[in-house]
Amino acid sequence: MKNKLFIFFIIGICIYLIDIGLNSNEDKNIYISDQEILSLVNAWKSQVGREPTDDEISRIINNLVQEEILYREALSLGLEQEDKIIKRRLAQKITFLKQESILKDFSQKEITDFYNANRDKYYVPGLYTFTHKFFSSSSNSKERAQNHLNNSNRLYENSDPFFLGKNFAETSSLEINSNFGSNFSLYFENSPINQWIGPYKSSFGHHNLFITEYTPGFHPNLDDIYDQVMVDLNQLKRDSAISDFIKEVGSDYSVIINPDLKI
Amino acid sequence: MNFKSKKLLYLLLLLPVLYIAQLLIIDIDVNKKRPILNIFKLMQDDSALEIVDFSVDKKTTNSNLPKPNKDRNPYYGDLHVHTKYSFDAYVFGITASPDDAYRYAKGDGILHPLGYEMKLREPLDFYSVTDHGFYMGMIQAFADTTTDISKKDFAKPFHDLNRKDNLTVESAGERSDLFSSIIGAVIAEPHPNWHPSMIKAWLTKNTQQALKSFDYDIHKSAWADIARSANEHNDPGKFTTFIGYEFTTSTDIEGGNLHRNVIFNSSEASIRPWTRIDSLNPEDLWTWQDALREKGIDTVSIPHNSNGSNGQMFEMESFLGRAIDQGYSDKRMRNEPLVEVTQVKGTSETHPLLSPDDDWADFEIMDVRVGSRPPTYSRPSGGYVREAYLNGLTLEFTQQGNPYKFGLIGSTDTHTGAGSFDEFNYWSKVGLLDGDAENRGSVPLAPENRERLEEYMAAFNQPQSTITLEQGDYANTGFTQWGASGLAVVWAEENTRDSIFKAFKRKETFATTGSRIAVRFFGGFNLSSIDLNSDNLVSESYEKGVTMGGDLISDGDKTPEFIVWAQKDKNGASLQRVQIIKGWMDTTSGRPSEKVYDIACSDDLDVDPVTHRCPDNGARVNITDCSISQNVGSSELKTLWRDPEFKSSDKSFYYVRVLENPTCRWSTWDAIKRGFKPREDLHDTIQERAWSSPIWYIPDPSDVVVVPLGGTVPIRNSN
Numbered sequence: 012m013k014n015k016l017f018i019f020f021i022i023g024i025c026i027y028l029i030d031i032g033l034n035s036n037e038d039k040n041i042y043i044s045d046q047e048i049l050s051l052v053n054a055w056k057s058q059v060g061r062e063p064t065d066d067e068i069s070r071i072i073n074n075l076v077q078e079e080i081l082y083r084e085a086l087s088l089g090l091e092q093e094d095k096i097i098k099r100r101l102a103q104k105i106t107f108l109k110q111e112s113i114l115k116d117f118s119q120k121e122i123t124d125f126y127n128a129n130r131d132k133y134y135v136p137g138l139y140t141f142t143h144k145f146f147s148s149s150s151n152s153k154e155r156a157q158n159h160l161n162n163s164n165r166l167y168e169n170s171d172p173f174f175l176g177k178n179f180a181e182t183s184s185l186e187i188n189s190n191f192g193s194n195f196s197l198y199f200e201n202s203p204i205n206q207w208i209g210p211y212k213s214s215f216g217h218h219n220l221f222i223t224e225y226t227p228g229f230h231p232n233l234d235d236i237y238d239q240v241m242v243d244l245n246q247l248k249r250d251s252a253i254s255d256f257i258k259e260v261g262s263d264y265s266v267i268i269n270p271d272l273k274i
Numbered sequence: 275m276n277f278k279s280k281k282l283l284y285l286l287l288l289l290p291v292l293y294i295a296q297l298l299i300i301d302i303d304v305n306k307k308r309p310i311l312n313i314f315k316l317m318q319d320d321s322a323l324e325i326v327d328f329s330v331d332k333k334t335t336n337s338n339l340p341k342p343n344k345d346r347n348p349y350y351g352d353l354h355v356h357t358k359y360s361f362d363a364y365v366f367g368i369t370a371s372p373d374d375a376y377r378y379a380k381g382d383g384i385l386h387p388l389g390y391e392m393k394l395r396e397p398l399d400f401y402s403v404t405d406h407g408f409y410m411g412m413i414q415a416f417a418d419t420t421t422d423i424s425k426k427d428f429a430k431p432f433h434d435l436n437r438k439d440n441l442t443v444e445s446a447g448e449r450s451d452l453f454s455s456i457i458g459a460v461i462a463e464p465h466p467n468w469h470p471s472m473i474k475a476w477l478t479k480n481t482q483q484a485l486k487s488f489d490y491d492i493h494k495s496a497w498a499d500i501a502r503s504a505n506e507h508n509d510p511g512k513f514t515t516f517i518g519y520e521f522t523t524s525t526d527i528e529g530g531n532l533h534r535n536v537i538f539n540s541s542e543a544s545i546r547p548w549t550r551i552d553s554l555n556p557e558d559l560w561t562w563q564d565a566l567r568e569k570g571i572d573t574v575s576i577p578h579n580s581n582g583s584n585g586q587m588f589e590m591e592s593f594l595g596r597a598i599d600q601g602y603s604d605k606r607m608r609n610e611p612l613v614e615v616t617q618v619k620g621t622s623e624t625h626p627l628l629s630p631d632d633d634w635a636d637f638e639i640m641d642v643r644v645g646s647r648p649p650t651y652s653r654p655s656g657g658y659v660r661e662a663y664l665n666g667l668t669l670e671f672t673q674q675g676n677p678y679k680f681g682l683i684g685s686t687d688t689h690t691g692a693g694s695f696d697e698f699n700y701w702s703k704v705g706l707l708d709g710d711a712e713n714r715g716s717v718p719l720a721p722e723n724r725e726r727l728e729e730y731m732a733a734f735n736q737p738q739s740t741i742t743l744e745q746g747d748y749a750n751t752g753f754t755q756w757g758a759s760g761l762a763v764v765w766a767e768e769n770t771r772d773s774i775f776k777a778f779k780r781k782e783t784f785a786t787t788g789s790r791i792a793v794r795f796f797g798g799f800n801l802s803s804i805d806l807n808s809d810n811l812v813s814e815s816y817e818k819g820v821t822m823g824g825d826l827i828s829d830g831d832k833t834p835e836f837i838v839w840a841q842k843d844k845n846g847a848s849l850q851r852v853q854i855i856k857g858w859m860d861t862t863s864g865r866p867s868e869k870v871y872d873i874a875c876s877d878d879l880d881v882d883p884v885t886h887r888c889p890d891n892g893a894r895v896n897i898t899d900c901s902i903s904q905n906v907g908s909s910e911l912k913t914l915w916r917d918p919e920f921k922s923s924d925k926s927f928y929y930v931r932v933l934e935n936p937t938c939r940w941s942t943w944d945a946i947k948r949g950f951k952p953r954e955d956l957h958d959t960i961q962e963r964a965w966s967s968p969i970w971y972i973p974d975p976s977d978v979v980v981v982p983l984g985g986t987v988p989i990r991n992s993n
Contacts, residue, residue, distance in 0.1 A: 059470045060477070096425075148909050149878065174792060174841040174910055175347070177809050181340060189396060192844040214844045215909040238331055242506055246373065 041079050048072060109252045117244060125244050126233050132243075133236055137228035138181040139199050141220055144209075145173035148216040156210030156217035171216070181226070191218070199225075321478040322548045323565055328501035328517065329541035339511035342767035345812045346782070348792045349769055351400030352379070352693045353518065353762050354535055354578060354617060354685035359405040359496045360520075361413045363689040367706040370691030372403040372503035378692045380513055386701055388709040392692040395845065396790070399769050400514035400762075403500055403691075404535045407519040407547030411496025412488070463487070482551045490546075497546055505541045510770045517543045521559055521575065523550040524644075525593070530586030531644035532556055532593075534575040535614070535685075536563070539775040542571060555593045557602070560609040574778050578614035578687065581622040582644035585656025588678055590665060603675025611823075612778055615659050615785045615965060616684040616760035618694065618703045619644065623931075623965060625654040628661050632870050634853075634933065638787070638960065640755040647735040649752050660857065663968060664866035667859040667925045672980055681781025681823045681967030682929070684760025684788075695788035697960070698900070700758045700940035707753075714753035716944035716953060718746030727751075745950055754956055758940050759787040763964075765794075765821070781823025781967045784930075789962040790843040793852075795822045795930045797969040801835040802914055811839070822929075823967040828974050833920045836969070838873060839912040840932040846962060847934045848907025851875050851888045854915060858926035861976050870931075873915040876908040893935035895959045900938035900946060907935045922973060929968035933961045 051071050055063050063071065091097050117125075126133070144159055146152035155169060175190050184196035191213045198211045202222055209219035233240065303310045356363045357370050367387035370378075378384045379401035383393035405411075464484045465471045475483035482488045497519070504515040517538040524531050534556065536547070548562045556575075563573050580587035592602055615622050620640025629635040642649040655661065659682065666678030686693035687703060694701045702708035711717045719727060724740060724747050731739035731751060741750040763784050764777035777783060784793055794812065798819025804811060815837050820826050826834055842849045852874040859866050872881050875888030882889070893906040917928075936959040942952040952958050 060473060172807055172809055172811060174794075174839065176345065176812070186340075193396075215841070242330060246506065 041076060043072065043075060047075070051075065105256075106253055109256050117241075122237075122240060122244065123233065125247070126240050129243070130230050133231055133240070135229055135231055136183040136185065138183055138226045139187065139222055140180050140182070140224040141199075141222040142178045143173070143221065144170040144219040145177075145215070146210070146217045146219075147171040152216040153210055153212070156219055159219055160207055160209055170219075173215070173218075191215075318477055318479050320565075321480045322544055322546060322552065322562060323569065324545040325542055325566075325569055325571060326498070326501075326545045327542045328498065328505055330502065330505040340768065342773070344767065345816065346765040346767055346777075347769075349399035349514075349764050349766055349774060350790055351398050351402075351514070351762050351764075351774075352685050352688075353400075353402045353404065353516070353537060353576060353683065354520075354614060354687045355401065355403050355691060355693060356405050356520075356687070356689040357403055357500075357691045359411045359500060360689060361406055361409045363405075363705065364413045366689065366704045368690055372405075372500050372691075373507070375403050375691035376401060376503060376507035376515060380507070384692055386690060386692075386709055387705045390701075392690065392694075392701060395696070397513075398693075400516070400774055402516035402518040402535075402537055403504065404518040404520045404537075405496075405500060406522045407536075407549035408522045408551065409488075409493075410500075410519065410547060410549075411492050480546070480552075482549070485551070494546055501541075501543055508541075508771065512769060514769055514771050514774055516771065516775075517541070519547040521547070521549065521556075523554045523556060523559075525584075525586050526554060528584050528586065529643055529646060529650075530584040531579050531582050532577070532586060533579055533644070534559065534577045534610070536573050536575045537775075537778070539572045539574075539771060540570075544571070557593060557605070560605050563609045564605070572775070573609070574612060574775075575610050576612045576614050576683065577610060578617055578685070579619055579622070579644050580613065580657045580659065580662075581620045581625075581640055581654075582642060582646075582652050583657050584643050585653040588656050588659070588662035588665060590656075590669070598669055598674045598677060600673075600675040603669065603677040606677040607679055611680055611781050612683050612783060612967075613659055613662075613680045614685050614687075614760075614762075615682045616787055617687040618756050618759060619687060620755060620757070621759065621787070622658050624658045624660040627654050628658055629868060629870075632855075632868075634870075634931070634961070634963075637963070638755075638757045638759065640752075642752060642755075648738070649736070660855065660868060663927050664857050664859070664868065667857070667927070668864055668866060670925065671859060671864040679970065681778075681783045682785045682965050683762035683764075683778075683783050684785035685762050686760065694758050695761065697758050697788075697938060697940045697962075698943045700943070702753060702756055708756070711944040711948060713749055713751075714756070714944075715749040715751065716754070716941040716956075717948050717950050718743075718748055741955075744954055748953060754941060754953070757787075757960075761786045761788055761790070763792070782821055784822065784964055784966040786964040787960075787962045789846045789934060789964070791846070791849075791932050791934070791962070791964040792841045793930055793932050793964050793966055794837070794839040795966045795969065796820065796837045797824075797826045797834050797928065797971075799829045799832040799834060801837050802916075804837070804914075806837070806912055806914060811837070820969060822969060824969055826969050826971045828922060828972060831922045833916055833922075834928075834971055836873075836915045836917075836928060837913075838915065838930050839910070840874075840930075840964070841910045842908070842934065843962075847902055847937050848893075848909060849876055849911050850891060850893060850907055850933045850935045850961065852911045852913070853931040853933070854928050855931055856917065856926060856928050858921070858924040861921075861923040861925075861973070862978055864980075869919075871915070871918075874911040874913040876911065876935075877906060891935070895936050895938060897938070897942065897952060897958050898946065900943060902935060902937060923976065924971075925973060926971040927968040928971070930964075930966040932964040934963065936961050 048068075048071075052063060052068065055067070055071060085091065144156070146156045146159075159170065179187075179190075182190075184199065187196040187199065188194065195211070195213055198208075198220065199222065202208055202220070204222050204225060207219050207221050210217040211220065212218075299310060355375050356368070357372050357375050358364050358368050359372070360368075369387065370384055374384045378392065378394065379398045381394055381397035383391040386392050463486050465486055469484075472484050475481055480490070482493070483490055500519070501517045504517045507513065508515040517540075519536055521534045521536055523533065532554075536559070544566060548559055552558065552562075559575060563575065566573060577587055590598065592598055613622075616638070621638040623637070624632060624635045625639060626632075626635045641652060641654075643652040659680075662678040662680075666676040669678070670676040686695065688694055689704045690701065690709075692701075694703070702714050708714040712719050712723055713727070719740065727749055728739055731737075736751065739749065739751050740747045742748075763786060764774050765782045766773040766777040784795075794815070796815040796819040798815075801815065801819050804814045804818065808814070815821070819837070836854065838852050838854070840849060840852050851872050854871045854873050855868065856871065857866065857868045869886075871886045872888045875881055876891045879889050879891060881887065891906055893903045895902050911932075938946075939952075939957055939960045941956050942958050945952045
C-alpha cells in the first residue's frame with residue numbers, strides 16, 4: 012500500500028517536472044525593447060505633433076501588451092492556420108524578400124550571361140546614308156523612274172519632292188520601313204554603293220535609290236551599354252523573382268486534388 | 275464712487291479699446307497681404323511641391339544618335355494611357371502595369387484582360403502613362419487583402435477583384451456597382467475633426483490625408499512606380515516617355531467633365547500628383563504648375579473630352595463664375611497650350627448643331643456627359659474646339675485676353691495600357707466592359723448575355739440598356755459612340771523629351787484619328803515666291819512664314835498665303851481632300867463666323883471656285899467585306915492657298931483638316947467578322963482625318979474702343 016502511494020508520488024513529481032520543463036516560464040514573458048517603444052512614440056509624435064504625456068505613453072504600451080497577449084493566445088489556439096489574410100501576408104513578405112535579395116548585386120558572370128543571351132536586343136542596326144528620287148504615283152511613276160535610271164546623264168530630273176525630304180543620313184532599316192512602308196528596307200540589303208538602283212515601289216509612288224554609305228550593324232561591347240543592361244536585368248529579375256523561386260522549391264511539393272470534383 | 279462702479283467703468287472703457295484693436299488687426303490683415311493669417315500659414319508645408327528625382331542611372335545606349343533635323347520630323351505618340359493604377363481601370367479587370375504599357379508602345383504584344391493579344395502594327399515614337407491622380411493605386415490596394423487599408427469596411431467588396439478566375443464578362447455587374455460606389459460618399463468620408471490625420475492634412479496641405487479610405491504611402495509608391503517606369507523606358511533618339519497623370523476634376527453641380535492630363539518634362543516630379551481632392555478648380559492646378567515651374571519643373575496640362583463637359587470646358591466665365599480677365603487668359607495659356615481634340619470617347623472638333631454648314635461635322639460625336647449614369651445629354655456649346663477658338667477671339671475683342679489659343683493633339687484614353695487605334699482591330703477602352711463585340715453593341719446579344727447585361731446595367735443606374743433592331747437585340751450602353759482614335763503628333767528636331775516637349779509648348783502639333791497621316795502647314799505673306807516642287811520647300815517655308823501653332827502678324831493689307839502639304843498613312847487609305855477651316859470675327863461688332871474651304875482635291879480634280887468644294891472622287895466602300903476602291907485618291911496633296919475672302923482688319927484663325935477616303939468603321943468590322951450586317955443606326959464608314967493646330971492672323975490694333983465686359987476687368991483710361 013505504502014509502496015503504491017510512493018510510486019504514485021514519484022509519478023506525480025515526474026509529471027510536474029515534465030510540465031515545468033515543457034512550459035518554461037519564459038513563454039509567458041513579454042519583452043518589449045526600448046527601440047520598439049521609442050519608434051511607437053516617434054510615430055505618435057509625428058502624427059499628433061507634440062510629445063505624448065506619461066498617461067498617453069502608458070496607453071501606447073498597454074495597447075502593445077494587449078495586442079501581444081491576444082496574438083499569443085490566438086497562436087496557441089492555432090487560429091493562424093488556414094487564415095487567408097495571414098497566408099497572403101506571409102506570401103507577400105517572402106515575395107518582397109526574394110525580390111529585394113535579388114535586386115542587390117549581380118555577379119559579373121550573371122551580367123555577361125544575360126548580355127550574351129540578349130545580344131540581339133542590343134544590336135546596333137546597320138545604317139544607310141542615301142539620297143533618292145521620288146516619282147509620285149499620281150502620274151506614271153514607274154515609267155518616269157525607269158527613264159531616270161536609263162538616262163546616262165543624270166541631269167535629266169523630272170522627279171517629285173518627297174514629303175520627308177530627299178537625303179537621309181544614317182538611317183536604320185526600322186526607320187526606312189517607318190518612312191517608306193514595311194519591307195522597303197529589303198531593297199537596301201546587299202545593294203551596291205554609289206550607284207542608282209530601282210525603281211522600287213512604295214505606297215506613295217516609285218523611288219530610285221543612291222546609297223552613299225553603309226555602316227554595318229554590330230553588337231556593342233558590354234561596357235558601352237552597361238547601365239542599360241543593368242536596368243533590363245533588374246527588370247527581368249523583378250519580374251521573374253517569384254516564379255524562379257517557386258520553380259526552385261516547387262519540385263519538393265506534390266499537389267493533391269480530388270479528381271472527382273465537379274465545378 | 276464705490277469699488278464696484280469703478281470696475282464697471284473700466285470695463286466700459288475697455289470695450290471700445292478692444293473693439294478698435296480688433297478692427298486694427300483685421301485692417302492690417304486685410305490690407306497688408308494678411309500677415310497675421312500668414313503666421314499660421316507658415317506652419318504649413320505644401321506636400322505637392324516637394325520635388326523628387328525619379329531618374330534612373332542610365333547612359334544613352336547608342337552613340338550613333340540621328341542628327342537633329344532642322345526641318346523637323348513628325349513623331350507619333352499617345353499622351354493618355356491608363357494602367358492598373360487607375361481606380362476605374364483596376365475595377366474593370368485591368369492588371370497591366372506601366373511597364374507593360376511602355377512595352378506595348380515599343381511594339382511588344384500585351385494581353386487584354388479577356389485573354390487576347392493587343393499589338394501595334396508599327397511602334398510609336400512617344401508615350402505617356404497618365405493614370406488618374408485621384409485615388410492613384412488605391413483600388414488595387416483595397417483589393418490586395420494583405421494591405422492594412424484593405425481591412426477597413428469600405429474595402430471589403432474589392433477583395434481579390436482581379437483574381438484570375440474573376441476576369442470574366444460575367445463579373446461586370448459586380449464591377450459596375452463598385453465603380454459607382456467609389457464616386458459615392460462612402461470612400462470620400464473624412465476622419466472626424468479631432469483625428470490627428472486632420473491636423474496632418476492641414477499642416478502638409480494634403481486634403482487626401484483627411485480621408486478615411488486614403489493611405490498616403492500606397493499612393494506615393496504607385497506614383498513612384500509610374501515615374502520609375504517612365505524613366506526606365508525613356509530612350510533618347512528612339513523612344514520618348516513622359517511622367518504624367520490625369521487631373522480628373524469636374525464641376526460641382528452639373529458633373530461637367532473638366533479632365534486634364536498633366537505631362538512633366540523631366541525625370542524629376544512632385545512627390546505626389548495634384549488631384550481633385552486638393553481642389554476641383556482648374557485654376558488651382560495652374561497655380562500649382564506655376565509654382566512647380568518656379569522650382570524648375572515644367573509641365574503642360576491638356577484638357578480632354580470637352581465634348582462631354584456639358585459646355586463647361588470652354589466657358590465664357592471662370593470656374594467660380596467670375597468674368598475671364600487678362601490674368602486668367604495668360605495663366606491658362608501658360609499651362610494649357612494644347613487640347614486633346616479626339617480620343618476613344620468621341621471627337622471634339624465641332625458639332626452639327628454648332629457648325630450646320632460643315633458637311634463633315636457629324637463625325638464620331640459622343641453626345642453624353644462623361645461618366646453620367648444614366649447617360650445624360652451634354653450641351654454642345656462650350657464643349658467643342660472650333661467654337662472655343664471663336665469664343666477666344668470674342669473674349670479678346672472685349673479685352674479679356676484669349677484663353678482659347680491652343681494647339682491640337684489626339685490620344686486614346688485607353689484603360690488597358692494599350693491604345694486602340696485601328697478600326698479593324700479594336701478593343702475600345704475599359705477592359706471587361708467593352709472588350710468584346712456583343713457588349714460594345716456592334717453585334718446582337720445572345721439571350722443569356724442580354725439578361726445579364728440588363729441586370730447589371732440596372733444596378734448601374736441605367737434601366738434602358740438594350741435596343742431592338744433588324745437583326746436582334748443590341749447592347750445600347752453608350753459604347754457605340756466610342757471609337758478607335760487618336761494620335762498626338764509633333765514636329766520636332768529629334769525624338770527626345772526636350773525636343774518633343776518644346777513642340778508641345780509652341781503648339782507645332784497635329785491630331786489624327788489613329789491614322790498616320792502627316793501634314794505640313796505654313797502661313798505667310800510671301801509664300802508664293804517658293805517653288806512648290808523645290809527640295810527646299812520646307813526650309814524656305816520655315817524661313818518665310820510661320821507654322822502651325824504660330825501667330826501671323828498683319829503686314830499692311832497683304833493677304834496671307836498658306837502652304838499645305840499632306841501625306842497619307844502608308845498603310846491606310848488614300849487622301850480624298852485637304853481643307854482649311856477659317857474662323858474670324860467682325861472688327862466692329864465682334865460677330866464670329868466660320869467657313870470650310872476645300873483647298874486641294876485628290877486625283878487632280880479641281881475645287882469649284884464658287885462652292886469651294888471638291889467633286890466626288892468616286893471612292894467607295896464595299897460594306898459586305900470592307901474592301902475599298904483601288905487607285906482612287908492621292909498619296910499626297912500639296913498646294914498654295916490664298917484666302918479669297920480676306921479682310922485685313924478681322925481677327926482670324928486658320929487650321930487644316932485632311933480627309934482620307936471612306937473606310938469601314940470598327941462597328942462594321944466587328945459585325946462582318948462575326949457574320950452579321952452592320953447595325954443600321956450607326957455610321958457604316960468613317961473618314962479618318964487629321965487636324966493641324968491653327969495659325970492665328972493678328973490684325974493691326976483696331977480703332978474701335980470696346981469697354982471690357984465683366985465686373986473684375988478694370989476699365990482702362992481712355993487717354
